[in-house]
Amino acid sequence: MLRLENLTRRFGDTVAVDGVSLEVPAGEFLTLLGPSGCGKTTTLRMIAGFEHPTSGRVVLGDRDVSTLPPQKRDVGMVFQNYALFPHLDVWENVAFGLKSRGDRRDTLGPKVERALALVEMAPYARRKVQALSGGQQQRVALARALAPEPPLLLLDEPLSNLDAALRERTRDELRALLKQLGMTAVFVTHDQEEAFALSDRVAVLNRGHLQQVGTPEALYASPVNAFVASFLGRANFFPATVDSVEGDRAAVRVGGARWTARLADDAPRAAGAPARVMVRPEALELAADGAEGALAGRVLDRRFAGAATFYRVAVDGGPEVLVQGRPHEADAGDVVRLALHGRAQPVAYAPEAA
Numbered sequence: 175m176l177r178l179e180n181l182t183r184r185f186g187d188t189v190a191v192d193g194v195s196l197e198v199p200a201g202e203f204l205t206l207l208g209p210s211g212c213g214k215t216t217t218l219r220m221i222a223g224f225e226h227p228t229s230g231r232v233v234l235g236d237r238d239v240s241t242l243p244p245q246k247r248d249v250g251m252v253f254q255n256y257a258l259f260p261h262l263d264v265w266e267n268v269a270f271g272l273k274s275r276g277d278r279r280d281t282l283g284p285k286v287e288r289a290l291a292l293v294e295m296a297p298y299a300r301r302k303v304q305a306l307s308g309g310q311q312q313r314v315a316l317a318r319a320l321a322p323e324p325p326l327l328l329l330d331e332p333l334s335n336l337d338a339a340l341r342e343r344t345r346d347e348l349r350a351l352l353k354q355l356g357m358t359a360v361f362v363t364h365d366q367e368e369a370f371a372l373s374d375r376v377a378v379l380n381r382g383h384l385q386q387v388g389t390p391e392a393l394y395a396s397p398v399n400a401f402v403a404s405f406l407g408r409a410n411f412f413p414a415t416v417d418s419v420e421g422d423r424a425a426v427r428v429g430g431a432r433w434t435a436r437l438a439d440d441a442p443r444a445a446g447a448p449a450r451v452m453v454r455p456e457a458l459e460l461a462a463d464g465a466e467g468a469l470a471g472r473v474l475d476r477r478f479a480g481a482a483t484f485y486r487v488a489v490d491g492g493p494e495v496l497v498q499g500r501p502h503e504a505d506a507g508d509v510v511r512l513a514l515h516g517r518a519q520p521v522a523y524a525p526e527a528a
């Protein structure tokens with residue numbers, strides 16, 4: 175459906191997008207995830223045709239569209255800054271795309287209403303867009319892009335200004351609608367939880383480089399590097415030593431403990447080599463004193479987060495780590511032991527560059 179081939183965009187000395195290659199099959203919901211300035215918007219704008227690549231190609235279906243203007247690409251886009259028509263009301267803004275492709279009044283009405291209903295803006299159909307809040311404008315922008323049901327929809331942080339409850343509702347309905355219509359979507363966000371909730375696959379970008387593409391589950395469990403690990407949720411890193419390697423797994427020593435870790439591509443494979451091992455907070459537990467293979471540490475503080483409680487623990491002679499547990503398992507100042515959950519899958523990486 176959509177293929178990016180070695181896509182690159184420079185602005186003067188800045189390389190906003192650096193050699194990104196990616197395929198999005200028809201009907202997939204793919205999210206570009208990465209920190210501010212990593213090139214997400216620039217990538218979307220090149221797919222839509224508002225920005226031209228410095229090098230590389232954008233292929234839609236079997237057409238190279240790299241040099242085609244936006245209106246020749248059959249792509250819908252929700253812009254990060256909404257880009258609504260201020261002199262038109264909500265209804266006319268949403269109808270705009272439908273009219274410009276020739277929909278007649280009797281057929282476009284139901285489509286406009288459906289799009290407005292999706293974003294819970296039907297009661298505001300006759301409001302001027304200047305008289306709307308930021309979040310309401312954002313919802314109108316989303317409805318406007320959805321209404322013509324383009325085969326490919328590009329969404330640049332379309333939910334960023336909505337409150338938590340509305341955001342969750344809208345994202346679930348958006349995913350359901352796109353799946354029902356069989357639309358292909360490239361969604362941009364810097365919110366990992368949103369990316370996980372919405373996407374079939376997630377593509378992680380950092381400084382213009384594509385880091386990793388995969389299902390949310392695969393990325394979370396097996397991040398290719400420390401950047402991806404830390405960007406996708408909370409990650410603890412322990413300095414470690416490789417003991418022995420078998421296939422893609424190694425026995426590693428972490429303090430006095432001996433763990434089995436999966437080896438990332440950049441991990442050292444020689445016995446005795448330094449490495450670092452990543453473990454998620456939910457893969458660690460506070461263990462009984464004297465538990466075998468456990469690490470000793472001291473609780474620095476605890477943070478109640480509703481569904482879980484997070485304990486920040488200073489490991490003796492080691493790093494500060496986050497442990498997910500139950501409320502009131504320990505108090506600040508308590509001496510504790512840390513153990514790995516039975517199902518934990520630590521990942522080993524190259525040691526941190528000095």
Ligand SMILES: Nc1ncnc2c1ncn2[C@@H]1O[C@H](COP(=O)(O)OP(=O)(O)OP(=O)(O)O)[C@@H](O)[C@H]1O
Binds near residue numbers: 189210213254364
């Ligand atoms: N028109 C431009 N001229 C010069 N530099 C630009 C231009 N557009 C983007 N950049 C630069 O390219 C880089 C990527 O920008 P981009 O807008 O794609 O980031 P982003 O991932 O969308 O960030 P955010 O999450 O903050 O929206 C940034 O360093 C930005 O300053």
Ligand SMILES: [Mg+2]
Binds near residue numbers: 214215216254330
């Ligand atoms: Mg952006």
